[in-house]
Amino acid sequence: MKNAMDAAMDGAPAGGWLERMVTSQRRKLYDAFAAFSGDAAGERVLSVGMAPTSLFDKPDYLVGWSAPAQRARITAHQVEAPKPGRQAHPAEAAREVRLPFADGEFDWVFCNEVIEHAGPFERQLALVKELYRVARKGVFLTTPNRRHPLEFHTGLPLLHLLPERAWRRLLRLSGKGAWADEAVLNPLDSQALYRIASLMPGKPVHDVGHKRIWGVKAHFFLMLQKPARAPSPSS
Incomplete structure (x- = not known):
């Protein structure tokens, strides 16, 4: 039986095959975070998402799919685009x-x-540094793959694999001009995520995982682990 979160996403305005595909991926990413954090049982979690805009309204599936006891320990925060x-x-x-x-x-x-x-x-890096700053144990960040044949925001295939200027120009010509500005959509690949991790203060232990669609890496998750704090000396 579907829970309320699944039903809400299935009934979203952008519903259909693309929304169902993305919802399935989000469930896999949710499970990957649970494995990374050890289910975060009894621990405080910050869930950072985008503030809704006219282009999208992304659900906070971490809150929606968590058990009530864990949900009470999650703080949701929205970032303005x-x-x-x-x-x-x-x-x-x-x-x-x-x-x-x-x-x-x-x-x-x-x-x-x-x-x-x-x-x-530069702003993407600054965002990850902020996420890392407020974390005590680690950061788990998800994003679609820039190199997948399907661009998941516009629903258009292959165009985003062209040189960036050509892609953004075609978005404007195709009626998808709202996505053409870098401030609105600047997708990343695994190389960009590894570069961001390499520039983090303290050089944290990190890795980039992925979930596939059609056999191709479709969504990445960057995992940053903070060094364990040394125990306080006994008095």
């Missing part, structure tokens, strides 16, 4: 990414399909 057409200096863009939480306030941070909407690479 930058405005299209804004050309901020990289240093300014990095300063804009700030979460209203203290260092290490949460045991785990789960970030679902946000980084591809964070803007240029």
Whole structure:
């Protein structure tokens, strides 16, 4: 029997084969986070998602699919998407990414399909640094694969594999111009995720996992583990 979260997503305005496919992937990613965090039993979790816009309304499936006892320990936070057409200096863009939480306030941070909407690479990196700052044990971040034959936001195949300028121009010509701005959609591949991990302070232990669609890596998850804190010396 479907739970309320499954039913809500099946009934979303963008429902259909694409939504069902993405929902199946999200269930796999949810299970991957549970394995990474050891189910986070009794621990505090921050769930970071995108604030709804006219283009999308992504469900917080971590909250929706968690058991009631665990759900009570999850804090949901929404990130506002930058405005299209804004050309901020990289240093300014990095300063804009700030979460209203203290260092290490949460045991785990789960970030679902946000980084591809964070803007240029500098802002994507700044976002991950913030996620890492507020985590005590680790960060789990999901994003679609830039190299999959299907672009999951627009539903268009193959065009995004063209050189970026050509792809964005074709989006505008195809009536999908709302997705053409880098501030709205800047997808990543595994190489970009590994580069971000390599630039994190302290060089944390990290890995990039994946879930496949049609036999091709479709969604990645970046896992960052914070070093264990040394025990306090006995008095």
